[in-house]
Amino acid sequence: MDIKRSLLLLCSSYGSFLFAQEKALDTIYIFDSQMSKVKLFHPVRTITQKDIEKNSTSLSELLRYQSSIYIKENGRGAVSSPSFRGTTAQQTAFVWNGININSSFLGQGDVNNIPLFGYDQIDVKAGGGSVVYGSGAIGGSIHLNNVLDFNRGFKGSVFTEVASFDTYNNFAQASFSNEKLSVKVSGSYLTSKNDYKVPEFVVGSTPFDNINGRYYNTSVNFGVSYKIADHQTISWQNQIFDASQHYPIFEDNGNRTKYNAQTLRSLIAWDIQKSNLSNSLKVAYTEDNFQYFSDINQPKASGAEGKNYIFKNDFNYFITPKININAIGEFQVNKGEGYQSGIGSISRNVGSLAGLIRYFATKDLRFEAGIKKDFVEDISSPLLYSFSGKWDATPWYHAGINFSRNFRFPSFNDLYWQPGGNLNLLPETSTNIDMNHEFRLGDFKITLSPYYMDIKNLISWLPTSFGYWAPVNTYRVQSYGLESQATWNKTFGKHTLKLDAGYTYTKSINKETQMQMMYVPTHKAVGNIEYGYSFLKLYAQGLFNGLTYTSTDERRSTAIDPYFTLNTGISATVFKKYTVGFKVNNLTNEVYQTVSLYPMPKRNYSVYATINF
Template sequence: MDIKRSLVLLCSSYGSFLLGQEKAVDTIYIFDNQMNKVKLFHPVRTINPKDVEKNSTNLSELLRYQSSIYIKENGRGAVSSPSFRGTTAQQTAFVWNGININSSFLGQGDVNNIPLFGYDQIEVKAGGGSVVYGSGAVGGSIHLNNILDFNRGFKASVFSEAASFDTYNNFAQASFSNDKLSVKVSGSYVTSQNDYKVPEFVVGNTGFNNVNGRYYNTSVNIGASYKIADQQTISWQNQIFDASQHYPIFEDNGNRTKYKAQTLRSLIAWDIQKNNLSNSLKAAYTEDNFQYFSSLNLPKASGAEGKNYIFKNDFNYFITPKININAIGEFQVNKGEGYESGIGSISRNVGSLAGLIRYFATKDLRFEAGIKKDFVENISSPLLYSFSGKWNALRWYHVGANFSRNFRFPSFNDLYWQPGGNLDLLPETSTNIDMDHEFSFGDFKITLSPYYMDIKNLINWLPTPLGYWAPFNTARVESYGFESQVTWNKKLGKHSVKLDAGYTYSKSVNKDTQLQRMYVPLHKAVGNIEYGYSFLSVYAQGLFNGLTYTTTDQQRSTAIDPYFILNTGISAAIFKKYTLGFKVNNVTNTVYQTVSLYPMPKRNYSVYATINF
């Protein structure tokens, strides 16, 4: 996408898209062409590669300390899932370059089986987004974006980190671009023995020892974009990921198990960009395979292979300088085959049509309305809609409001797992209302975002009289609260200070019992402060997590107690090409859990180096 043209510059001084003006800036191609439109109406938190260096263990750690999402991790590096505004992991959409990549089997993304490295931006959007990003975008969405720029010549970088518990993180990236061609290649290798100990956390008669906690993963990313004409671009993005996780055990002589996962994602896009219209045609292939080993030395005990073929077209047109229409059509073929799960060879066709209209009334006032219908084979899907408005009421005060209906259709496991799969399941639906109040005072900015969600037909797996578990549409959930964010950036000569802090209150109750739902902390607060002087930079990072219930009956005895974690680090830039850094995580040596019975590491250290070419 050409940011010299209208749809990337977005808003002119009149609140509309720039239709005739051009600006002498570099050209870039963004694979998720909808994200710039989303930002017109919704706050989106952006995490850049420099931020990743502070929390480079895995994607779980990054999101835990740099977003409002609650991350449930079965011990460091193991199974991990997000809870967004009190919703389930299945109600958070992972979006890779504009394509929803939630597992067809689980209906969610396993955070630690998604690579941390290889993206140019990681963006977090709170609130419903099913009209644009499909099934699962109920509580929010996590966007993994790649960008290709032109006329930048050759650039390369290497990041290498050694940390406690025999942990090594390595990432290398190289890119080349001229006025016609842009190519970027990157790769990462992460490995850890992960043999941390928490002697204060007693399991049986001894302290916790993370026996059999080893993990490793590798990823390769390749991206290319070529301008076939002044207003047309052909682009390709490809990601290959391979991972292995050994599941922790509580006794040295316990049964040692492991889980292996492989993913392939490949996306081809043809973009046409003119002054008053644009069209993006995408074809994608994604593959998700996994194997579970009930013993390290035995063949796999269960597994599955999933393949998805995706075709998507996004057409955008300005009827007038103030009225913009957007039509999105998508068709998918989801195929899967299970092993020792009762799931045979299955296939499902999924299609959707969405339309959005945006009206830029003045330079300070704009509106958007959207409607979408999904066509899911053998499932009756609801009509989805969204309404948004943004008003820059005063120079220092902006307000936005959003109302939407969102959904999640049942996963392959929900429908076909044997015994237990339920072919009569209905999609989960939600009604979302939220507001955003933004206050700006010089370098100081505050955002307050109250929200409300009413979720129906929640899918729960419950025990049956026949002795197995099965999914049912059982619960109605009411979730409400607010998110807040404070940022402050100040630069004075060689001194610079950056503050980024947020607090979230999440009340999420089962309407039948009026009890708080499992693994939804009422309170979460995160804060990052960084001070820089000349070539030195020092940061401190804090996380407070409130009382978290781990059972549906809200038992205090089994709840996770509140905890506070403090991280800190220092880095030095040498000759502008080299960076050396040292980090201390969990400075206060706090004993804490994110999932019951699986403590996280106490104080640990890392040293890293970055080289830019």
Template sequence: MDIKRSLVLFLSSYGCFLFGQEKAVDTIYIFDSQMNKVKQFHPIKVINTEDVQKNSGNLSELLRFQSNLYIKENGRGAVSSPSFRGTSAQQTAFVWNGININSNFLGQGDINNIALFGYDQIGIKAGGGSVTYGSGAIGGSIHLNNNLDFNKGFHGSLFSEVASFDTYNNFIKGSYSNDKFSFKASANYAVSANDYEVPEFVVGSTSFKNINGRYYNTTFNIGAAYKITKDQTISWQNQVFDASQHYVIYEENGNRTKYKANTLRSLISWDINKTNFSNSLKAAYTEDNYRYFSDINSLKWSGAEGKNYIFKNDFNYFITPKININAIGEFQVNKAEGYDIGSVSRNIGSLAGMIRYFVSKDLRFEAGIKKDFVEDISSPVLYSFSGKWNALKWYHMGGSFSKNFRYPTFNDLYWKPGGNLSLRPETSFNIDMDHEFNFDDFKIILSPYYMDIKDYISWLPTSYGYWAPINTYKSEFYGIESQVTWNKSFGRHNLKINAAYTYSKSMNKDTQKQMMYVPLHKATGSIDYKFNFLKVYAQGLMNGLTYTTADEKRSVALEPYFILNAGISADFLKKYTLGFKVNNLTDTVYQTVFDYPMPKRNYSIYGTINF
């Protein structure tokens, strides 16, 4: 690889400050061009493909055990939503390859209707990020990223799993690349009868069984990139997702319902990368369609169809090796049609500018400003300021403050009856800090935070007999996230220990009560041991007392619980892996949503083939 190309990669990866020795690396095309810049100022937890296989049931399970988020799931595989630092699901942004994919109808992502497999990495960023990633990036953002590399030849893999409750999960992936062209495709199919029982949990006079809990989902991903010249690349990423969920009932003769979701995401990008500037021009089309069947045997349904047309340009220029400016422009057309909202459309535009100053290899700053233009909505000017200082060899610190927002959804504005065209956007003020300590094989990260959100949008009952959204109370969030990592290799042995703890205080300022479904305490931990061809792991999750009502009613609060998972796998002939997992080894009875118990002890066996 030539010196110019190496320098470009060095700049994009290490903060664009000219220190150290250049290093030639294989060219990798990353669809989210902002991610490397964000990593320079904020810690990002990255979940790789190997970690995904530990919690392969669904995205909810993965985030529950491998992040600080609280996941609210109406039983395994059913409706599921995240809570970042005590905020709501609408205040968490899902970002697919740099594009915000929160639903235009609900303003959130239903986690179990988002594919788990098919990404090269899943990133989790806590704290405000609306300047970069738009509406909803208040509590944090979840990044579903793909990349394409060159000069790698052909690679393929097959993952197949059989688990309790008649669950089957299959994933196949293949890729090919040379010095000019790169192609990657994958497919995943998961299906489960999901008929688990929890005898200790009694509903009325009957022990709980997850009747009508069946689900399935299918995902196809295709990506391709072509180098027009050594400095220019054109690329395409496409995802098709189809899913069906049957909603649980408590009696065999109850009314059986189901929900079908279909999403399409397609993104084309033209990227120019030179020594002192880069430009990424993207055009995307997304669809978000759903159908609800009040009787699974009937052809009648209610639902809506949404379509989004997105154009985005990201220009990055180095005035000097120490000063970098970044301008981002975006325009969207959002269209939707449904029985409950009619036929609606709106235009959205935004302009953002950022400047980064790299004082030295140990000190850097970033300032950003953004203005959104949302049709018929008055949007605030947003801003952010971040800094990172490597104060000592063993101590790094960072901090940021920002203003973020979330504009009302189509359901908030147009639902019949109840839609409110007078709603104001939610706005937040965020302060985040990070303290990182490194002692040989130990790493400790402490991240205190504070958020203040006003004009909170809540759906409340009206005197007319229906519910309607209004801007209600102000809310306050503060706490601390912590993480400890220890990684040690000795001979053919490798031991890795991760532990994380989160304290989340979130209050309605009017009542001074804790917000619903926000545990004060959550802790996760994992131990991974590898010897030669053998791997063993254990995962633990502790969740504290969680209130399910606004008045902190103790009788309907979710009791604290502890869950332990474990697994073992072995590699054969460098191409084959066979593994066995036990989920909820402790056989704990627990809920993440009131009256929807999760499965007790369950098992799976899986195999992978690499070729």
């Protein structure tokens, strides 16, 4: 069997190797060229633009209700961070079009300072991925992906929403493409007074009032792709984001503070895609700036500016119809400058070389092995590796196994913050193993994924005898549990019914104290049900979060109690172009927190409209 015929067979069997199917090149261009390969071996949850409409308040809300991730949010719209499989926020990688965008200063992404709109799909991948996606991809990774189509003509859409607490949310997108050129532009604007009250929740002697909770953000996205020759495409993707968060206070005469953030991301890619090989050369520039105001009416009290120059090449080649090799090289220059933080003008060079080999034994059995070495200036980095296997044993049972070593190197704040920065820190490392069991019965599918992680050299900020805090490599963490997902889709006549439910059991243990880590709920369950008839759709979402400790000693008195929240909504679509909808969030009026002392809103409402043309 010749190479091209084998590749087309693999494509039809797996539906993922877009680089191998020449016909697909006339249809779509995906900026993250690795994601199609990742999906061959790992379960990946994809969130579409239609899913986003159900949780359009923020990326935090979307991930809370439509993934297994625990989102810690200091009140609606404020500082927000993820906990993936019991790990810290720094151990989750945010990946924008194949580029790791975790902050060089914090080593993490603030979920509420990442725009929700402007992507064609959001992928959530559980488990280690440092061989491909770099530092921080220990617990999992969140992928913000853009797609450019060819031969689709002109398309456009407008989304607008008005919600409780003087919240206004708007998004518009337009695209045009022909045989050679594809262009897409979008923009979003979100503002909220965010002045909700929770009278049942008392701080001190005062019922909670989210004073000074205002926030806004705006983003602009632009993408263009041009076919410069047969099998060759040059593309440019950009994102500009500006945001401001006022931090809530508990008393009206309290000190009002705020945090401003601006990000710029620009990526140029040159892709060669043929039947048996592909190469993607990326050159990217990212910039992250922030300013903290200890008084909103005074100049900034502190801040930082980070700039990253990134060069990445991804070469993929089929030696034989069954053996595929993949070489990835990356070089970064990370620059930063702090203000009132003791961090001066700093620069760090980071390079890496990774190699992967994939073996397709049959159309039902495949393996992947990878190895990677990072070269981080002034830091000794470990050798990373990964192994994955996927077996489609029967039409109703598929099995997979993944084993990997992953890491996170110290952030700029860890190393250089003064006083406290520690230049002797070691990278965090982890050994991950997980299995995936997928069962299918007609329209019903259930996935069970047990996992285990052993994390060493965890970086923690602790108080010192000198009166300030400093980061040190502390204890080991053992994290294990089970992720499960069940889906059922059925269409009968004009009726459609979709069920999607997930349950996560997580134990994340400090191996010194044998106690559960902070802000890691042992139990989390989410469920979505959607019913459609003709032009009408009705949905409901449920979220259960178990007992969550907020201290290192499992103190029950300060723990966050279990809670259950329910959202629901209805929408109508007319002439396939115009949609209007109404949503009720927290229908049961639950009083709950995701971070101690910062309750989330009780029952609230929104109405929205979408126009497609």
